[in-house]
Amino acid sequence: NAGVTQTPKFRVLKTGQSMTLLCAQDMNHEYMYWYRQDPGMGLRLIHYSVGEGTTAKGEVPDGYNVSRLKKQNFLLGLESAAPSQTSVYFCASSYPGRDYYEQYFGPGTRLTVT
Amino acid sequence: AQKVTQAQTEISVVEKEDVTLDCVYETRDTTYYLFWYKQPPSGELVFLIRRNSFDEQNEISGRYSWNFQKSTSSFNFTITASQVVDSAVYFCALSGVTGGFKTIFGAGTRLFVKA
Numbered sequence: 645n646a647g648v649t650q651t652p653k654f655r656v657l658k659t660g661q662s663m664t665l666l667c668a669q670d671m672n673h674e675y676m677y678w679y680r681q682d683p684g685m686g687l688r689l690i691h692y693s694v695g696e697g698t699t700a701k702g703e704v705p706d707g708y709n710v711s712r713l714k715k716q717n718f719l720l721g722l723e724s725a726a727p728s729q730t731s732v733y734f735c736a737s738s739y740p741g742r743d744y745y746e747q748y749f750g751p752g753t754r755l756t757v758t
Numbered sequence: 759a760q761k762v763t764q765a766q767t768e769i770s771v772v773e774k775e776d777v778t779l780d781c782v783y784e785t786r787d788t789t790y791y792l793f794w795y796k797q798p799p800s801g802e803l804v805f806l807i808r809r810n811s812f813d814e815q816n817e818i819s820g821r822y823s824w825n826f827q828k829s830t831s832s833f834n835f836t837i838t839a840s841q842v843v844d845s846a847v848y849f850c851a852l853s854g855v856t857g858g859f860k861t862i863f864g865a866g867t868r869l870f871v872k873a
């Protein structure tokens with residue numbers, strides 16, 4: 645099992661450019677999440693999905709869009725990148741159930757917007 | 759509203775010292791889950807423990823132990839005989855019914871263990 649993988653690992657964008665981050669999991673998890681991590685702020689939830697074809701807003705959704713066309717994939721899009729979106733982005737997945745709420749994280753994507 | 763507070767931003771200890779990382783949470787839910795995650799310098803996030811709100815039993819796993827006290831809304835993490843490999847950022851997190859079980863993370867505590 646590869647677990648949760650993220651593509652790319654690093655990216656530099658110029659203001660106004662667009663890009664898509666890809667998250668893939670091979671654990672048959674229902675729930676998937678996108679977080680951003682900024683210094684001193686922990687992880688903040690951007691968007692999440694409770695199943696194929698569904699998405700919902702998290703704590704900081706502005707400037708991002710997501711899609712979950714396949715159960716194993718969760719895409720995060722930036723339509724017009726801004727310097728404030730410079731961050732490390734983590735994808736995670738989990739299997740819901742009474743005792744299955746821990747999340748499994750990908751290795752992260754370091755994005756710099758200049 | 760749900761909230762997780764890790765008041766200690768950074769802690770520095772010498773190897774073999776014991777260290778406790780504090781976590782205080784706020785929630786109105788009666789059913790909720792608490793977590794600790796570790797983020798070593800390599801950057802990945804590693805799940806350490808989950809505790810549900812109905813289970814206040816303390817847990818020990820090797821050099822790690824967790825003290826869950828509902829009366830003080832705390833879920834503290836102790837590392838006994840710390841080692842250099844314990845150097846990492848540790849995150850406490852909360853997941854509850856009100857938030858649709860979305861997980862709220864604390865800001866993290868950076869632990870430095872010096873040889």
